[in-house]
Amino acid sequence: MSPPLQIDVLTLFPSWFSWLVEERHVANALGGSLALRLHNIRDHSPLKHRMVDDTPYGGGAGMLIRVDVAVAAVEGALGAPLAEVRAQRRVVVLDPGGRAFDDACARDLATGLGIVLLCGRYEGFDHRAHEHVATEAISLGPYVVSGGEVAAMVVIDAVARHLDGALGASESAESESFSPALGGRLEHPHYTRPERFGEWGVPEVLLSGDHGAIARWREEASVARTEAARPRGGSNLNR
Ligand SMILES: C[S@@+](CC[C@H](N)C(=O)[O-])C[C@H]1O[C@@H](n2cnc3c(N)ncnc32)[C@H](O)[C@@H]1O
Numbered sequence: 001m002s003p004p005l006q007i008d009v010l011t012l013f014p015s016w017f018s019w020l021v022e023e024r025h026v027a028n029a030l031g032g033s034l035a036l037r038l039h040n041i042r043d044h045s046p047l048k049h050r051m052v053d054d055t056p057y058g059g060g061a062g063m064l065i066r067v068d069v070a071v072a073a074v075e076g077a078l079g080a081p082l083a084e085v086r087a088q089r090r091v092v093v094l095d096p097g098g099r100a101f102d103d104a105c106a107r108d109l110a111t112g113l114g115i116v117l118l119c120g121r122y123e124g125f126d127h128r129a130h131e132h133v134a135t136e137a138i139s140l141g142p143y144v145v146s147g148g149e150v151a152a153m154v155v156i157d158a159v160a161r162h163l164d165g166a167l168g169a170s171e172s173a174e175s176e177s178f179s180p181a182l183g184g185r186l187e188h189p190h191y192t193r194p195e196r197f198g199e200w201g202v203p204e205v206l207l208s209g210d211h212g213a214i215a216r217w218r219e220e221a222s223v224a225r226t227e228a229a230r231p232r233g234g235s236n237l238n239r
Contacts, residue, residue, distance in 0.1 A: 004035040005163060006114040008089075009152055010073050012052065012121050014038035016149050020156060025166040033163035036156065037077070044076035045069050053122055062123035070129040074116060082133065085116065091135045092155070093118040093125060094148030098137025101155060103178035105138065109155070110162035117155060119148030185226040188218035 009017065017038050020026055030036060042050045046068060053063040071082055078085045085091060090112055092098075099105065109115055118125065118134060130137060140151045160166045161173045175181040191202040205217045 002033075004033050005110060005112070005159070006035045006037070006089075007156060007159070008037045008039060008077055008114070008116045009119065009156075010039050010041050010070075010077055010116065011119040011147075011149055011152070012041050013119075013147070013149055014040050017153065020153050023157065026157065026160045028168075029160045029163045029166040032165045034160055034166070039073065039077035041065065041069060041073040044073040046072045056123065064123050065120060065125045065129070067126040067128040067133070070118065070125055070133050074118075074133060078116065086133075086135055089114040089116050089135075091116045091118065091133060093130055093134035093137045094120060094140075094151035094155075095124065095130065095137040096139050096142070096144050098139040101138050101140055101151075101158070103158075103176075103184075106155070106158040107162050110159045115155075115159075117148070117152040119152050121147045182222060185222050186229060187225075188221040189225060 011017075017036075021030060021036065026034070026036075042052055045052050047066075052065055052069045054066050056062065056064055074085055074091065075082055078089070080088075090109065092109075092115060094117065118129065125133075138151070138155060140154055145151065161176075167173060173179065175187065177186045178184055191206060195202060195207065203217065203221075205213050208214070
């Protein structure tokens with residue numbers, strides 16, 4: 001069995017991740033294909049009173065997480081010099097200006113040796129942390145959320161779905177929306193009971209028992225759904 005994917009999260013709010021580790025597919029992967037460690041950046045601060053932030057040079061609103069604090073947190077949490085960590089791990093800063101997170105990125109991260117996630121707060125990290133501490137930056141999308149924690153949870157959730165044992169026997173990430181198996185398309189729509197709810201029925205073909213016809217319908221519906229999503233501003237399909 002291959003070693004678990006090690007994900008180290010550096011955050012000022014480690015307790016926020018407690019719901020995530022209870023989520024079924026993340027919990028399924030933990031102790032098997034996934035090892036998740038949460039580190040409080042503040043615990044590694046080399047500064048007085050475990051300070052982590054400071055005001056920006058040049059003035060302006062907000063505070064920045066200092067670069068010396070970021071380096072101390074990475075080295076303290078991983079127990080190795082920064083250069084060694086960077087050589088062996090993907091050190092990802094969550095950043096609105098980063099690479100747009102998508103299925104390919106999640107699959108790619110899931111096959112790596114290990115990931116360190118740097119969660120910004122306030123105005124984010126001193127930019128030298130982006131340049132010299134992180135090996136890459138990932139963005140949830142073209143908008144700003146209040147901290148990197150939400151973004152890190154999205155990354156962990158999506159990555160975990162691609163790890164062994166995360167999904168139940170009846171589920172698979174192999175043919176989900178955006179997967180290579182679907183050529184990057186959206187999955188077909190799904191329906192369940194009741195067969196009729198007021199005026200709302202389900203496509204007749206799904207009730208026919210004709211597996212060939214159902215497969216053809218699903219393929220066509222996947223294409224149509226993908227095409228319909230493209231013109232929508234901000235769809236992942238436009239990236
Ligand atoms: C309030 S934001 C800082 C925004 C920054 N001042 C700017 O305008 O680009 C604080 C932190 O939230 C995280 N964050 C905010 N939006 C994000 C996004 N779209 N994707 C990933 N992380 C994000 C980053 O870690 C960031 O450092």
